[in-house]
Amino acid sequence: MDHSDYYPDTGTAGLNVLVASSEAHPLVKTGGLGDVAASLPMALRDLGHDARLILPGYPHAKKLVRELKPVMDLRMAGVVGNVQLYSGLLPDRDLPVYLVDAPAYFCREGNPYTDVSGRDWGDNPERFLLFCRVIAHVAMGLPSLNWRPQVLHCNDWQTGLAPALLRDQDDRPALVFTIHNLAYQGLFDRNTFDRLALPGSLWSVTGLEFHQRMSFIKGGLVFSDQVNTVSPRYADEVRTPRFGCGLDGLLRQLGGRFRGILNGIDYRIWNPADDPALPQAYDTEHVHLKGENKLALQTLFGLPRDENAFVLGHVGRLVEQKGVDLIIAVLPQLVAAGRVQLVMQGAGDRALEHALQEAAAAHPEHVSVFVGYDETRAHLIEAGCDAFLMPSRFEPCGLNQMYSLRYGTVPIVHNTGGLADTVVDASDAALAAGTATGFLFNDPNPDGLWYAVEQALRMRNEQPERWRSLILAGMHADLSWQASARHYVDFYAEAMAAREMLAHAATA
Numbered sequence: 158m159d160h161s162d163y164y165p166d167t168g169t170a171g172l173n174v175l176v177a178s179s180e181a182h183p184l185v186k187t188g189g190l191g192d193v194a195a196s197l198p199m200a201l202r203d204l205g206h207d208a209r210l211i212l213p214g215y216p217h218a219k220k221l222v223r224e225l226k227p228v229m230d231l232r233m234a235g236v237v238g239n240v241q242l243y244s245g246l247l248p249d250r251d252l253p254v255y256l257v258d259a260p261a262y263f264c265r266e267g268n269p270y271t272d273v274s275g276r277d278w279g280d281n282p283e284r285f286l287l288f289c290r291v292i293a294h295v296a297m298g299l300p301s302l303n304w305r306p307q308v309l310h311c312n313d314w315q316t317g318l319a320p321a322l323l324r325d326q327d328d329r330p331a332l333v334f335t336i337h338n339l340a341y342q343g344l345f346d347r348n349t350f351d352r353l354a355l356p357g358s359l360w361s362v363t364g365l366e367f368h369q370r371m372s373f374i375k376g377g378l379v380f381s382d383q384v385n386t387v388s389p390r391y392a393d394e395v396r397t398p399r400f401g402c403g404l405d406g407l408l409r410q411l412g413g414r415f416r417g418i419l420n421g422i423d424y425r426i427w428n429p430a431d432d433p434a435l436p437q438a439y440d441t442e443h444v445h446l447k448g449e450n451k452l453a454l455q456t457l458f459g460l461p462r463d464e465n466a467f468v469l470g471h472v473g474r475l476v477e478q479k480g481v482d483l484i485i486a487v488l489p490q491l492v493a494a495g496r497v498q499l500v501m502q503g504a505g506d507r508a509l510e511h512a513l514q515e516a517a518a519a520h521p522e523h524v525s526v527f528v529g530y531d532e533t534r535a536h537l538i539e540a541g542c543d544a545f546l547m548p549s550r551f552e553p554c555g556l557n558q559m560y561s562l563r564y565g566t567v568p569i570v571h572n573t574g575g576l577a578d579t580v581v582d583a584s585d586a587a588l589a590a591g592t593a594t595g596f597l598f599n600d601p602n603p604d605g606l607w608y609a610v611e612q613a614l615r616m617r618n619e620q621p622e623r624w625r626s627l628i629l630a631g632m633h634a635d636l637s638w639q640a641s642a643r644h645y646v647d648f649y650a651e652a653m654a655a656r657e658m659l660a661h662a663a664t665a
C-alpha cells in the first residue's frame with residue numbers, strides 16, 4: 158500500500174498555508190516549537206503546497222533571513238514606533254518567511270519570551286497582540302503581497318489572538334490552531350485586557366476569559382475551525398483534569414474538531430549519516446562507528462574516555478515538566494553502578510542548573526553538565542550516548558526521543574504523551590516481533606526511572622544481540638514529516654469545509 162491509498166485525495170492540491178509561530182529554527186529557537194515551525198511548512202512545500210511562515214522580526218532572525226526586503230509599512234493605531242513587514246527566505250532552505258519588524262517590541266537582548274535573567278518581558282501581552290494583529294492582516298491578503306492563504310495555521314498562545322481577531326471577518330481563511338504545550342497559556346489580568354483595548358465582547362467565558370483572567374490560548378481554542386495537539390496520546394490526556402490545565406472541559410467540548418497529529422523530525426538536519434556536528438558519520442550498516450562519537454563526546458565533556466562505559470544523556474529545557482529532578486534523584490544508584498556516565502545539557506530553572514553543577518562537581522568521573530544552549534553539542538550528545546533519558550512528567554510530543562531513535566541511542570522514557578506514541582517498550586513480545594525500540598516506565602518517580610535504567614543497562618551488558626536489535630529498530634523507524642504533513646493537509650481540508658459550512662449558515 159502506498160501513501161495515496163491511505164490518504165484519499167481531499168481535493169487540496171496546491172493549498173496556500175500561512176504558518177504563524179513565535180520561533181522557527183534556525184532563526185530563533187528555545188524548544189521543539191522552533192523545529193516544528195520550520196520543518197512542517199517545508200514538508201508541506203515538498204508535497205506541493207505553498208506554505209509560508211510568519212515570525213516576529215527578532216534581530217537574529219533579521220540577520221539570518223536571505224533576500225530580506227521590506228514589503229510594506231503597516232500603520233497601526235496605538236503601536237509604539239514603526240511596524241514594517243519584511244519578506245525573505247530561511248537561510249538553509251527555500252521557505253518563504255515574513256518578519257514583523259517592530260523594533261520597540263522585538264529588538265532586544267534575551268529570548269523571545271524573557272530577558273537575559275529569565276524573567277518574562279513585562280510587555281509580552283502587547284508584543285504578541287501586535288504580532289497577532291499583523292498575522293491577521295497578512296491572513297486577509299495584503300495587496301502588496303500578491304498572496305493570500307486559504308489556511309492560517311497558528312501555534313501556541315503567542316498566536317492565539319489571531320483567530321479571535323479574525324473570527325467575524327467575511328472571507329477569512331480557515332483557522333487551524335496547534336497546542337504544542339497546554340501548560341503555557343498566556344494568562345494575564347483584567348487590567349491587561351483593558352489596556353490592550355480588545356473588543357469588550359471577548360471578555361466572556363465563551364471568549365478569552367479564564368477564571369477572571371485573560372487567556373491568549375483560549376483565543377486559538379475557541380475561535381479556530383480545527384484544533385490539534387502534537388500527539389494522539391497527549392490529545393487524550395489533555396481531555397482529562399490531570400493533564401488539562403483547567404482547559405480539559407473546553408477541549409472535550411470541541412469533540413471531533415480536536416485531535417492529535419504526531420510531529421515528525423527533519424531528516425535534513427537530523428541524519429547521523431550526514432551531520433556536520435559529528436566527527437564520525439554512521440548508518441544502520443555501520444553502527445559500530447557510533448563509538449567514535451562516544452569518545453569525542455567524553456573528551457568534549459571531560460569524562461574518562463571509555464568506549465565500554467554506558468553513557469546516558471539528556472538535552473532539554475530545565476523545567477519541572479522534563480523531570481530532571483528525577484535524574485538527579487537516581488544519581489547515587491547510577492554512580493554506584495560502575496561504568497556508567499551521565500551527560501546533561503540544558504538551561505532554565507536556576508535551582509536545577511545549580512543542582513546539576515553540584516552533582517557534576519561531586520562525581521567528576523561519572524557526571525558532566527553543560528549549562529547553556531548549543532545545537533552542535535546537542536547533535537553530538539544524540540550520537541555519542543548509549544541511551545537517552547526523558548522522564549518528562551508530561552510531554553506533548555517530544556522531539557529528542559525521536560532524534561535518539563534516529564541516532565541509534567536507546568530512549569528511556571516515561572509512558573506519557575508523544576513519548577508513549579513514538580517509543581515501543583522492550584517487552585518480550587515486542588522484542589520477539591522485532592518492534593521494540595526503547596524502555597517505557599509508568600511511574601514518574603525515581604524508582605520508576607531507575608527500574609527502567611537498570612533494565613537497559615542489564616540488556617546492554619548481558620544481551621548484546623537484543624540491545625543491537627533495539628538500536629536498529631529505532632534507526633529504521635519512519636519518523637519523517639512525510640506522513641504527518643499529509644495528516645495536516647487532511648486536517649486543513651476539514652478546517653476549510655467547516656469554515657464553508659459556517660459561511661453558508663451565516664448567509665442562509
Ligand code: ADP
Binds near residue numbers: 554555
Ligand atoms: P520542548 O519543546 O518541550 O523543549 P522537544 O523535545 O520537543 O521539547 O524539543 C526540544 C528541542 O530543543 C530539541 O531540538 C532539543 O535538542 C532542543 N534543546 C533544548 N534545550 C537545548 C539545549 N540546552 N541545547 C541545545 N538544544 C536544546
Ligand code: GLC
Binds near residue numbers: 188387420555556
Ligand atoms: C512543546 C512540547 C514538546 C513538543 C514541542 C513541539 O514545546 O513541550 O513536547 O515536542 O512543543 O511540538
